Amino acid sequence: MVDIPDALRLDGRLNPPESFALHGGITRFEEWWVKHHDWLEECGYKLRPRYQPGWQPSWDPDTDYYAKFEDGQVTDSALMDAVRSSDGAYVVIKQIPSGPGVHEVEVNRLLSSPALASDPANHSAPILDVLEVPDEPGQQLIVMPQLRPYYDPKFDTIGEAVAFFHQIIEGLQFMHQHHVAHRDCTNYNIMLDPSGMFPDSFHPQDLEMRRDWKGKAKYYTRTQRPPRYLFIDFGLSRVYPPELGLPIDIASRGGDKSAPEHVDTDIPCNPFPTDVYYLGNVIRQNFIFRYRGFSFMRPLVDDMVAQDPDKRPQMDEVATRFKEIRNSVSSWKMRSRMVRRDEAILNGVRTSAVHWYRRLGYTLTRKPAIPDA
Numbered sequence: 001m002v003d004i005p006d007a008l009r010l011d012g013r014l015n016p017p018e019s020f021a022l023h024g025g026i027t028r029f030e031e032w033w034v035k036h037h038d039w040l041e042e043c044g045y046k047l048r049p050r051y052q053p054g055w056q057p058s059w060d061p062d063t064d065y066y067a068k069f070e071d072g073q074v075t076d077s078a079l080m081d082a083v084r085s086s087d088g089a090y091v092v093i094k095q096i097p098s099g100p101g102v103h104e105v106e107v108n109r110l111l112s113s114p115a116l117a118s119d120p121a122n123h124s125a126p127i128l129d130v131l132e133v134p135d136e137p138g139q140q141l142i143v144m145p146q147l148r149p150y151y152d153p154k155f156d157t158i159g160e161a162v163a164f165f166h167q168i169i170e171g172l173q174f175m176h177q178h179h180v181a182h183r184d185c186t187n188y189n190i191m192l193d194p195s196g197m198f199p200d201s202f203h204p205q206d207l208e209m210r211r212d213w214k215g216k217a218k219y220y221t222r223t224q225r226p227p228r229y230l231f232i233d234f235g236l237s238r239v240y241p242p243e244l245g246l247p248i249d250i251a252s253r254g255g256d257k258s259a260p261e262h263v264d265t266d267i268p269c270n271p272f273p274t275d276v277y278y279l280g281n282v283i284r285q286n287f288i289f290r291y292r293g294f295s296f297m298r299p300l301v302d303d304m305v306a307q308d309p310d311k312r313p314q315m316d317e318v319a320t321r322f323k324e325i326r327n328s329v330s331s332w333k334m335r336s337r338m339v340r341r342d343e344a345i346l347n348g349v350r351t352s353a354v355h356w357y358r359r360l361g362y363t364l365t366r367k368p369a370i371p372d373a
Contacts, residue, residue: 024057024066026050029076032095036133043131045082045093045143048073070213073205081146081204084128090146090201090211091128096235098138105130105140107180107234116178123171125191125230147191148198148207150229151286153219156355158293159334159370160222162326165283165297166372167229169322172279173315175231181247181271183236184254185278187286191232196225196373223362226371238271247271256281260307273309276318280304292339296329326370334369335359 026034033040033051040047049055050071059069066072075081078095096104110116111124129143155161168190175182182189194202202217203209210217236254240247249271251262259277261269280301288294288301300321306312313321337355 023061024059024069024072024074027074027076029078030074033075033080039134040082040093040131041085043129044085045091046085047080047082051080070203073203075205082143084143090204092144092146092204093131094142094144096140096142098140103238104233104235105142107237107239108142110178110239111175111180111234119174121170121174123167123174123228123230124234125232144232145193145195146201146204147230147232148194148202149188150190150192152207153197153221155338156221156358157223157334157369158336158338159368161287161291161294161338162329162334163222163226163370163372164229165322166326166370168231168279168282169315169319171229171231172275173319176272176275176315179240179242181238181240181249182231182234182275182278183238183252183271184233184256185231185275185282186255187282188255189231189233190282191230192227193230194219194227196220197222197227221358223367223371226373228373240271254278261309270309272314273312276304276312276315277306277309279318280312290340292341293333293336296325296333300325331369335362 030051033047034053034055037047037051037053048071050073055071057066057069058071059066080093082091082093083089084091105127108124108127109130111122112127116122117126125144125147127142127144131141131143133139133141150164155164168185172182172185198217198219200218201211202219203211203213208216236252238247238249240249247270248268250266250268251259251274252271253259253262256278258281259274261267261274280303283294283297284301284305288297300313300318303311303313304318337352337359343351
């Protein structure tokens with residue numbers, strides 16, 4: 001039984017989950033982490049004070065709002081942030097469900113193997129450790145670096161977006177060359193390594209805040225400190241050895257359920273063209289449709305999201321065509337500001353003034369128009 005502070009109980013009983021969470025108490029999702037706190041510390045991973053045995057909240061539950069306090073930040077998923085004791089690195093620990101058909105650890109280990117991890121074209125988030133939970137046979141945890149969504153903070157220039165396109169195209173091409181289909185390379189499974197942009201890190205539960213909860217986290221732009229973009233979540237991924245012939249598998253509908261071949265999920269299909277669709281749809285939905293100025297990507301992306309999977313280019317062709325596109329766009333265009341299609345005129349005037357001031361600084365200091373990591 002997890003030790004819950006008396007201050008967060010009502011009438012001597014644990015609050016029901018809904019009201020309990022509203023008071024900032026340990027939730028059902030979090031109880032598992034509290035239970036395994038000491039074991040994780042023995043493994044070399046220290047959790048936040050909230051999950052330490054005997055924790056008492058730093059706020060007054062009668063007068064304070066828990067979410068304004070660092071130890072009131074709730075985790076409600078199979079992911080937990082931690083600090084690696086050996087070097088102070090910020091990491092994320094993920095619970096991996098056990099059972100047949102789960103290949104996440106296997107695929108992660110392949111892509112994190114020394115031979116592949118050293119290749120700069122590999123944009124798969126590295127796996128730092130695999131832990132076997134002692135009291136739950138078959139339950140595994142994987143440890144990864146702390147990352148943040150690729151779109152946060154916002155892109156400043158078109159060149160920054162092109163650098164992003166380059167890395168995710170290169171990364172998926174690398175996976176396919178090693179016979180790995182991601183099968184869920186969608187918007188929420190692409191992250192950025194924040195170690196350069198956020199030198200003092202940020203709070204894992206509120207990405208705008210400092211880790212010590214004393215103000216907003218400070219960061220550099222992508223042009224000042226180019227980040228590296230990484231794919232995560234290989235829970236649906238598979239390795240398809242070429243000697244087994246054409247890869248045909250039951251469709252797996254992950255975060256993007258719009259792929260035409262997944263309308264009928266009972267019909268097996270080749271997962272590699274579906275990966276191409278997913279990546280093309282990331283660019284289409286989040287850049288071409290949302291911002292002005294990306295018409296130069298339209299022909300390639302239209303082919304990547306073709307209705308007929310057999311008519312989509314393979315990733316080697318995507319990479320070749322993208323390189324030609326990248327080389328054809330002017331530096332002036334690359335330094336242009338990212339402008340939303342729904343941007344208000346007055347807001348655009350203010351933002352443009354700030355952008356031109358920053359752009360002049362980038363030019364004078366010889367920052368590349370396409371800031372590659």
